[in-house]
Amino acid sequence: MTTTQQLNELINREYQHGFYTQLEADTIPLGLNESTIRLISAKKNEPAFMLEWRLKAYQHWLTLSEPRWANLDWSPIDYQNAYYYSAPKSEKNGPRDLSEIDPELLRTYEKLGIPLKEQKMLAGVAVDAVFDSVSVATTFKQNLSTLGIIFCPFSEAVQKYPDLVKQYLGSVVPYTDNFFASLNAAVFSDGSFCYIPPGVHCPMELSTYFRINAKNTGQFERTLIIADKDAYVSYLEGCTAPMRDEHQLHAAVVELIALEGARIKYATVQNWYPGDKEGKGGIYNFVTKRGDCRGEKSHISWTQVETGSAITWKYPSVILRGNGSVGEFYSVALSNNHQQADTGTKMIHIGRDTKSTVLSKGISAGYGQNTYRGLIKVLSGAENARNYTQCDSLLLGEHCGAHTFPYIEVKNPSAKVEHEASTSRIGEEQLFYCTQRGISPENAVSMIVSGFCKAVFQELPMEFSVEAQKLLGVSLEGSTG
Amino acid sequence: MLSIKNLHVCIDGKEILRGINLDVKAGEVHAIMGPNASGKSTLAQLLAGREIYKVTAGSVHYLGRDLLAMSPERRACEGVFLAFQYPVEIPGVSNALFLKTALNAIRKYHRLPELDAMDFLTLVRERMKRVGMDEALLLRAVNEGFSGGEKKRNEILQLNILQPRLAILDETDSGLDIDALKLVADGVNDMRGADRAIILVTHYQRLLDYIVPDAVHVLSQGCIVKSGGADLAKDLERHGYNWLETGDLIKQIA
């Protein structure tokens, strides 16, 4: 099949972020037990409530087993054969400003296209960089703090704003939520914390860039974003990892809280190492992301472009608690070679007049398996709830698979729920039409694929949209598109 | 410019073209007419490089080179253009991006500098006016949700912008009202020139009222059963295709 070959050539370009940075690291002993957790907590100099919470999570985790219901097949993970904490050594005491950051690290981020030097930054993006388990740099902190915005590493928030952390941590994703969320709660080492005070419209995009570097290290970061009354924030998350033969575990938790009238936009371009062509190596990405539209007329939207990871298990969800709240989920998931993605969303309609939109575009190529799994739940009190879901799959090649598992549960007669799904492949006619106009087959395929994903890319902030299109092997020529 | 010799073409083992011979010189307009399923569209698509057809015998030379050995995009870059009978929809890809990509691919092939967004827009706006196309269609996805007439006009616009040397129009007249037909005809007449050849594939004679061809060929059951001047089309219009079928011509060939 020529189409497949063309796409394969296109998306089989070598993983570009596969390098490894030689840094001296502060790593704790292999394995996981109570003393590991005490050690992590001690290293972070955490208050007692944090340690207590971690230990409870750990005890609960011991009672759970890996969830295997997803349409995924992964080799068993040896939780005792991993390091649960690894930090670049020179950062032990935390950099006070960028001049204190190890130049090797700065170079790493520059290589990734994430400039941490503020003067070089694109205007309007503040970055928190998380290297292995530790936040290494947060830019534009000062500018933001004049507006009362808190944007800092999680570990710093625990020290400086324990009350906020105590109030909101685990309030959307409790430590009992699922196997990976429990594990994360027990061992997470850092992440980003963000608080937007009432009425504040965050003037720049906030961004966290995650990088797994050390070998045999799991990454367990935790992000907590609170948008107070009528606040607005747009948040970007990017991720990469070196190429390694063995699988690495990434089990993150993201909690979003939107109070009355607040709006949070959360975008991810996930480009973890997907493993090689034979399916060797790659990141196991088991992530729990959930937003809580707690206040009336609050609004949370998730946008994700999932191109990396060997395994993706991820269901960014919205609990529509506040009356009139809005939840959105826009997703592009590509699985090529032996990648497997089981991803989708849950929209839980609790409040009156709540509205949700789900738009999912799955692309399967090679031996990739792509599953959309979604739940639309309308509880009996959710008068006039509305949902519209569209999930489309594009198949490229005869060995891949596309699966759609939409669950719709409705308990209110005034609800309107619509679901549409389609599966297709790039038509031979479409390709011929393009090549007849002089466009090369490779460009034609990437053009058609990016057209397929366009509705989702439109939801991404500009810089990410470009990155996302590039990730799909698409070059956006000029501004006429 | 184009020389087709004893061309035999199959699809799924079924022979559609059975020994076509045709010579088209630069500056000429040829009309290929024939009843439904006579092989007209197959010929048009084959010349443009559609890969579902299999050539079992014969040759096609374009500007002295073997056309059949070229990929569809290579043919396009060399100046072969097909206006599709059923223009294809490409969801999410804007008409402007599509056209610009195509134009620049061809310019690049000829080692010409690529047009930037501004130059391209100036060009495309001017040409859109000429073919009477609404500018809003530029930002819509390629052919998606276009009416029949809009799709055909879009083909003429592409023809106008890409400036091919050999233009093949596959039933571009079908489904058009008389005003649209005139616009399309004007668009094609506009393109007539000493170093360009045009092949019109059509079922009806009415397009030929507006574009007067240099030669008319009648295709039936995969063979050219009659060739003649512009008058031949008029005869066909008067007598219908049966006039040929019942005549001796078919028998001679069979």
Next chain:
Amino acid sequence: MHVQPQSWQNVELSLVPDALAGHDSPWILAARKTAFKRFSEHGFPTKREEEWKYTDVSLISKRGSLAPDNIPPDAPSEAKLLAWALSGEGMHLMVFVNGHFDSELSTIDDLPDGVQLSSLADMLDGDANLPESLFSQQHEHTIFAALNNAFVTDGAVLKIAPDTVLETPIYLFLIASGHGVAIYPHIIVMAGENSSATVIEHYMGTLDAHNFTNAITQINVGAGAKIEHCKLIQEGPAALHIAGVHAEQSKDSSFTSRSFVFSGRSVRNDITSSLNETGCLCTFDGLYLLDDKQHVDHHTRIDHIAPCCTSREYYRGILDGESRGVFNGKVIVHHGANQTDAHQTNHHLLLSKQAEIDTKPQLEIFADDVKCTHGATVGQLSDEGLFYLRSRGLDADTARSVLIYGFANDIINRINTPYLRQRIEHLLLDRLPQGDMVKELL
């Protein structure tokens, strides 16, 4: 997982088959015992199993005995009346009372040449040869198929010779009455090449019937054959009904399943078709109108195994009272099944605050050259529609009924058998307020 309720743990299977059909035949006894063993080992499905997530079978597991009764009662008079009416309609009618064939009420004498229709029990007891592969399920789509296999009392075996066209439908009328009965019918249809027939399975229970019906229907659709299977459930308000309808399709065959549920306490239908050879067409239609505490669960599954097959699925449900509807429609396009064209829709109307719908239209695709779509909606009657009708002089109840009728009509209109179409139309209108008025309007 392995729930072993008292009620059937104590059932001594060895006692039961001795009284059931085929007890003289060692292989039948053995097959029953193995089937029962499979069921006991698995136990009743629980909500933790994906396929039973929304349907609680504890109503069944809490019943007394699961064993069928051996002596059929006399058919209740209303059923007799209907049976007479049906034979008056010229149907090839087979009547079963509590799972046992009632030859007196049946009219299967004037079957055309090439059509054999007999009672399964007669075949199991008699000399007629029934292949073991047909008696024992080859594919058990749910564990209840094993239970049916263990306890099957009777059923129908329909064999249609190649090129035979059966103009009049085969009407299987299955009546339930009385307390605590368990009913295990097994219907087998073997349609030869290029044959054509319509089979109607009509389940009807009396108001006081407390039956548990566990039915299996197996249909082999030969090459080029055209089989339509209609199933109408009008069980009593306390009845529990769990059934499987499973078709296997050969080249260029057409299979249509229509499922209608109007009453019964808890109903579960597993309807499947396997498109084994090229050129098959498979159509699944469904309509249910639920009220009170009714629970109706449809699990459908279409397996596109061979290339160039088409499947169409249209389900509609209307839910009132405290009823709960479940729809799980699976379409699987297997590796190599290129040029599959599969389309599925399901639409549900929720009419009351306590009603609930859980729907899961599911696509699993392992081939790339396919055209698959599905759509699902959950909604209510449109305000604009109601207003429009009322502005034309209809009262609110009638307007509602007209809209509900319109919603269901899409499915009803496609029923080919006029008698059945009228019957279902009446069943619908009878349930709608001002139904008589609507009838006149139409």
